[in-house]
Amino acid sequence: MASKERIARLKEETRINILDAALQIVKQEGWQALSLRKIADAIEYTAPIIYEYFANKEAILLELTRKGFLLLDRDLQQAKAEHRLPAKQLEAMWLAYWNFAFANKELYQVMFGVSTNCCCELVNQLPEAELPWDAFTPAIGELMHIEDLDSDVICTKYYTFWSVVHGLISINILGRDSSDDINRQVLRDAITGIIRSITP
Amino acid sequence: MASKERIARLKEETRINILDAALQIVKQEGWQALSLRKIADAIEYTAPIIYEYFANKEAILLELTRKGFLLLDRDLQQAKAEHRLPAKQLEAMWLAYWNFAFANKELYQVMFGVSTNCCCELVNQLPEAELPWDAFTPAIGELMHIEDLDSDVICTKYYTFWSVVHGLISINILGRDSSDDINRQVLRDAITGIIRSITP
DNA sequence: TAAATCATTTAACACTGTTAAGCAAATGTA
DNA sequence: TACATTTGCTTAACAGTGTTAAATGATTTA
Known part of the structure; x- marks a missing residue:
């Protein structure tokens, strides 16, 4: 009876080992270098x-993506908790988003852009993909004095924010040449600009 | 003597055929489905x-990227020529940029994000990658009454523009279902916002 | 002890990019 | 015309990929 649990625990452990190995390879060599045999080598199988634990390679990437969103959400919540004013919260959160992307460059690439399936499919398979939305929209709503967080106005503003930040990250992640100073300048410029534009 | 030219012409033709076949495959099945054997099949070789014409697969993608930048530049110049005021020019150009990305979705993906090498390497291998910069910065400079087009101020503003537009495109290209209306709204909002912020 | 289940590996398939060897036709040279 | 050389192209092969099926050997069950 108890041995079942021990075995289940072991299985869970190698499942985690697979994900850890995958993430390590992705971080060290980039996601294009990730192969099943390389993962297997790392966990000494x-x-x-691997197909005993994941349906296919895509499923591993999906799981990494989930872990990424959870990690990102943790950072966002932390940044949010440090301020009370929604404007300050937004600024801190987008900065945290920016920092997360560069602290986890390859992971960020896996989260956006690598997977074949599109965003809508992703949200279906991965509820965690909506965590950023849940984290940001309350602050936007409070700032704009709008209760309905699913209204088009908030949606538009959220996408504007996200576009700026994600765009800047994308441009920088695929080859940083412009100085970090200019980037931070652009980031702060854009964010404070948008915040001011929606502040009554 | 003349036969040499005929043969050279034929070689140039199959070189073009390779690129055309590659682009067609990319457009029809996405860039992940592009394989050398598929290209060879299409041109009946x-x-x-293919290695008689290109060093490797990457070189084909690089050439497609060049074609993409030339095509994009054509659209930008055309949009620019339709207006005189720099503010109007910028608005029209970024709209043209947006339209180009969605009219050539897969090509846009090849241009940004697919290639392993980063932006700085890309500009080295591909001077055409700087065409958008050359197209946009004069209008930004005129609008801000700044002569030096390489100044940090213009650089910052250009990256702000580009981030917004590229970010919005990226988010949408990897499968957004949010209505086209909201997207255009975000795009116009962001662009006019930035333009207003730099208009004296 | 025999049967059945489980975990794991080996072998294989159909792909991928890429390189080397071979072949057959076109060309240059005597 | 006859031979040598170059050219254009293909076949074969290598190492790698994701993935599946079959075989093996240990562990649990009856």
């Missing part, structure tokens, strides 16, 4: 064993 | 012949 042969490749097909 | 076998795979190794």
Whole structure:
């Protein structure tokens, strides 16, 4: 009876080992270098064993994406908790978003852009993908004095924010040449600009 | 003597055929589905012949990227030519940029984000990658009454513009279902916002 | 002890990019 | 015309990829 649990615990452990190995490879060599045999090597198994834990390679990336969103959400919540005014909260959160992307460059790439399936499919398979939305929109709503967080106005503002930040990150992640100073300048400029534009 | 030219012409033709076939495959099945054997099939040759014309697969993608930048530049110049006021020019150009990305979704993906090498390497190998900069900065400079087009101020503003537009495109290209209306709203909002912020 | 289940590996398939060897036709040279 | 050389192209092969099926050997069950 108890041995079942021990075995289940072991299985769970190698599942985690697979994800850890995958993330480590992604972080060290980039997501294009990730292969099942490389993962298997790292956990000292042969490749097909992975299919006992994941349906396919895509499922591993999806799981990494989930972990990424949870990690990102943790950072966002932390940044949010440090301020009371919604304007300050937004500023801190987008800065945290920015920092997360560069602290986890490859992971960020996996979260956006690598997976074949599109955003809508992603949200279906991965409720965690909506965590940023849940984190940001209350502050936007409070700032604009709008109760309905699903209204088009908030949606538009949220996408404007996200576009600026994600765009700047994308441009920088695929090859940083412009100085970090200019980037931070652009980021702060854009964010404070948007915040001011929606402050009554 | 003349036969040499005919042969050279034929070689140039199959070079173009390779690129055309590649672009067609990319447009129809996405860039992940592009394979050398598929290209070879399309031009009715076998795979190794491609290495007579391109160093490797990456070189084909690089050439497609060049074509993409030239096409984009054509659209930008056309949009620019339709207006005189720099503010109007910028608005029209970024709209043209946006339209280009969605009219050539897969090509846009190849241009940004697919290639392994980063932006700085890309500009080295591909001077055409700076065409958008050349197209936009004069209008920004005129609007801000700044002569030096390489100044940090213009650089910052250009990256702000680009981030917004590229970010919005990225988010949408990787499968957004949010209505086109909201997107255009975000785009116009952001662009006019930035333009207003730099209009004296 | 025999049967059945489980974890794991080996082998294989159909792909991928890429390189080397071979072949057959076109060309240059005597 | 006859031979040598170059050219254009293909076949074969290598190492790698994701993935599946079959085999193996240990562990649990009856």
